[in-house]
Amino acid sequence: xxxxxxxxxxxxxxxxxxxxRAVRRLRPDPIPQEVMERIxxxxxxxxxxxxxxxxxxxxxxxxxxxxxxxDIYRPEWEKYLVGFRKRLEAMPEDDQAxxxxxxxxxxxxxxxxxxxPAILVFCANPKMMAITDAKLDRISMVGGGSxxxxxxxxxxxxxxxxxGCTITTLHCLREDAVMSLLNVPDxxxxxxxxxxxxxxxxxHGPITRLPPTEMAFENTFGQAWTV
Amino acid sequence: xxxxxxxxxxxxxxxxxxxxRAVRRLRPDPIPQEVMERIxxxxxxxxxxxxxxxxxxxxxxxxxxxxxxxDIYRPEWEKYLVGFRKRLEAMPEDDQAxxxxxxxxxxxxxxxxxxxPAILVFCANPKMMAITDAKLDRISMVGGGSxxxxxxxxxxxxxxxxxGCTITTLHCLREDAVMSLLNVPDxxxxxxxxxxxxxxxxxHGPITRLPPTEMAFENTFGQAWTV
Numbered sequence: 001x002x003x004x005x006x007x008x009x010x011x012x013x014x015x016x017x018x019x020x021r022a023v024r025r026l027r028p029d030p031i032p033q034e035v036m037e038r039i040x041x042x043x044x045x046x047x048x049x050x051x052x053x054x055x056x057x058x059x060x061x062x063x064x065x066x067x068x069x070x071d072i073y074r075p076e077w078e079k080y081l082v083g084f085r086k087r088l089e090a091m092p093e094d095d096q097a098x099x100x101x102x103x104x105x106x107x108x109x110x111x112x113x114x115x116x117p118a119i120l121v122f123c124a125n126p127k128m129m130a131i132t133d134a135k136l137d138r139i140s141m142v143g144g145g146s147x148x149x150x151x152x153x154x155x156x157x158x159x160x161x162x163x164g165c166t167i168t169t170l171h172c173l174r175e176d177a178v179m180s181l182l183n184v185p186d187x188x189x190x191x192x193x194x195x196x197x198x199x200x201x202x203x204h205g206p207i208t209r210l211p212p213t214e215m216a217f218e219n220t221f222g223q224a225w226t227v
Numbered sequence: 228x229x230x231x232x233x234x235x236x237x238x239x240x241x242x243x244x245x246x247x248r249a250v251r252r253l254r255p256d257p258i259p260q261e262v263m264e265r266i267x268x269x270x271x272x273x274x275x276x277x278x279x280x281x282x283x284x285x286x287x288x289x290x291x292x293x294x295x296x297x298d299i300y301r302p303e304w305e306k307y308l309v310g311f312r313k314r315l316e317a318m319p320e321d322d323q324a325x326x327x328x329x330x331x332x333x334x335x336x337x338x339x340x341x342x343x344p345a346i347l348v349f350c351a352n353p354k355m356m357a358i359t360d361a362k363l364d365r366i367s368m369v370g371g372g373s374x375x376x377x378x379x380x381x382x383x384x385x386x387x388x389x390x391g392c393t394i395t396t397l398h399c400l401r402e403d404a405v406m407s408l409l410n411v412p413d414x415x416x417x418x419x420x421x422x423x424x425x426x427x428x429x430x431h432g433p434i435t436r437l438p439p440t441e442m443a444f445e446n447t448f449g450q451a452w453t454v
Contacts, residue, residue, distance in 0.1 A: 013238045013387050014265070017272040017380050037454055038241075040439035045244040046379065047394060053437050062446045080357075123448065126366050130307075132399035133416065139353050139361060141418050142396050144371015145378070152273065152376035153244055156383075160240050167274060169369050172359035183447040189360065191368050210280050212267035219289045220410040221350065227264055 011160035019204040020155055022102075023164030024109035026116045026197030035161050036118070039196075042157035046150035054128030055147040055191075057154075058182050060119040068181045069121070069171070069193065070114035076170040077110040109166070109195065116195040121171075121178065122151055123188045144191065151192050164199035167192050238387035246431040247382055249329075250391030251336035253343045253424030262388050263345070266423075269384035273377035281355030282374040282418075284381075285409050287346040295408045296348070296398070296420070297341035303397040304337040336393070336422065343422040348398075348405065349378055350415045371418065378419050391426035394419050 040057065048054060060066050081103065088099055113119065124147040133142040151167060158165040171178050171193045178190050216225035267284065275281060287293050308330065315326055340346065351374040360369040378394060385392040398405050398420045405417050443452035 010237075011240045013240045013243050013383055014269065016240050017269055017383075020272065020274060022274065033454060037439055040443050040452070042241065042244055044436050044439055044442050045247065045434065047247060047249065047382070049396070051435070053442060056442055056444060056448065058444045058446065058448055059452055060446055065446050124368060126368070131366060132396045133402065133418070134366060136399065136402055136416075138416055139358060139367050139370055141351060141353070141368070141370035141374065141416060142399055143366055143368035145375050145394065145396060145419060147368065148372050148375035149379035149382075151372070152379040155274070155376075156240060156244075167372065169276070169359045169372060172363065172369055175360065175363055183449065185448060188448070189363075189365055189368060191360070192372060207272065208278070209271050212264055212271055215271050215280060215283055216267050217283060217285045219285065219287055219292050221283065221285060221412060221415070222410065225267070225286055227260060 016156045016159040018207065020159050021204055021207045022105075022166035023199050023203050024105040024166050025200035026112070026164050026195060027200055028115045028117055029198050030117050031163065031197065035163070039154050039157040039161060039163070043150040043154040046153045048146040048149070049130055052128045052146065054126075055122055055124045055150055056188075057150075058121040058123065058184075060121060060182070061117065063114070065181065066116065066119055067114045069119050069178070070110075072171055072174050072177050072181070073113055073168070073193070074110045076173050077106060080170060081106075109168075113195055116197045118196050120154070120192075120194040120196060121182060121190055122147055122192040122194070123184055124191050125188050127187055147191055151194065154194065158196055159204045162198065162203065163196050164203045165194050165196045167194055169193070243383045243386040245434065247386050248431055248434045249332075249393035250426050250430050251332040251393050252427035253339070253391050253422060254427055255342045255344055256425050257344050258390065258424065262390070266381050266384040266388060266390070270377040270381040273380045275373040275376070276356055279355045279373065281353075282349055282351045282377055283415075284377075285348040285350065285411075287348060287409070288344065290341070292408065293343065293346055294341045296346050296405070297337075299398055299401050299404050299408070300340055300395070300420070301337045303400050304333060307397060308333070336395075340422055343424045345423050347381070347419075347421040347423060348409060348417055349374055349419040349421070350411055351418050352415050354414055374418055378421065381421065385423055386431045389425065389430065390423050391430045392421050392423040394421055396420070
């Protein structure tokens with residue numbers, strides 16, 4: 001481990017995982033370079049098919065670049081919200097109230113994205129991957145297996161470092177504009193945008209997820225896994 | 228956190244990440260149910276788009292099911308190896324020697340897969356996802372963003388619990404056979420197969436990865452990120 005990565009801080013793995021929630025309200029305060037190095041190193045450690053590391057990450061800190069990303073993101077968020085609000089009407093009232101909070105924080109992110117101290121854009125190159133589900137009669141997902149583990153490592157590292165973060169993919173709806181703004185070469189894809197910064201509020205904390213008894217099966221699909 | 232998840236063991240996040248390597252030689256010894264619960268819980272904690280958790284995991288422990296998975300996997304590994312050996316010939320000798328070790332452990336996995344105490348098959352449902360890159364003129368990857376973070380969480384938890392593991396996707400080349408064997412309903416996909424078990428050798432340990440100075444860019448693609 002490079003010397004700059006030695007730190008007295010030790011974060012328990014399960015604690016980081018169980019408190020990684022979307023943090024969308026970020027302060028503009030800059031992120032020290034040694035902190036940035038640690039979260040980028042965490043991403044680099046992630047496994048990839050054939051150890052090809054077929055991804056790169058662009059750390060956007062320049063105000064003009066960040067403004068450009070925000071200008072691409074905001075209209076896509078607004079369009080997404082129109083459809084989401086329609087689905088929301090069909091939900092139980094309690095769920096609606098919960099999602100209204102998410103919408104408010106999503107609006108905050110869309111309005112303030114350019115002020116995040118860093119926006120990370122993960123790029124991936126499918127030509128560096130063996131995508132085993134490419135020819136199936138369904139949408140391919142396996143390419144993501146060599147980049148989202150790196151994104152997840154980075155976000156867990158953000159928890160360890162006290163940085164808020166959230167993963168967004170709406171920018172893909174205008175990937176051409178993103179690639180042009182960031183000079184991403186043809187053949188690459190932009191698969192995640194992760195704004196990071198110190199949180200305005202409490203930051204990461206309790207999460208609501210279905211447990212193993214709902215998510216896991218025993219031997220065949222649909223057969224309950226029990227403790 | 229359920230009582231069964233309280234444990235004295237604390238694993239440093241960065242330690243787990245920096246030692247998560249492919250462990251392909253696994254002992255047949257069974258995995259205690261409380262250990263299995265903790266690694267499954269780790270997977271459940273992962274973020275997903277719209278918190279939909281659009282994945283499920285099948286824990287295969289039945290000898291007949293595991294043998295079926297091994298019978299699907301082995302011929303695909305052998306076919307993969309033919310192409311891989313051709314690419315290997317073009318590599319520098321040092322790299323060849325390194326990859327020969329990987330091939331040997333890959334052969335071991337293919338020959339002994341049915342003896343792993345558990346083989347986890349992650350399934351994902353694209354109809355439960357908003358896949359923002361579905362209509363682009365490139366292969367889609369964003370669907371993986373709502374399942375591989377869970378796979379990564381599970382594999383990091385394996386490190387914490389002393390379990391060896393590796394992620395494989397070759398089974399996708401015969402996804403129809405896998406779905407039939409595991410009764411996976413139409414509309415679902417099988418995006419990762421993770422055999423787990425206590426390691427024959429040292430298990431997880433040092434890894435070789437490109438560092439942030441090679442993997443990260445500043446503001447635009449190709450512009451070096453420096454510490």
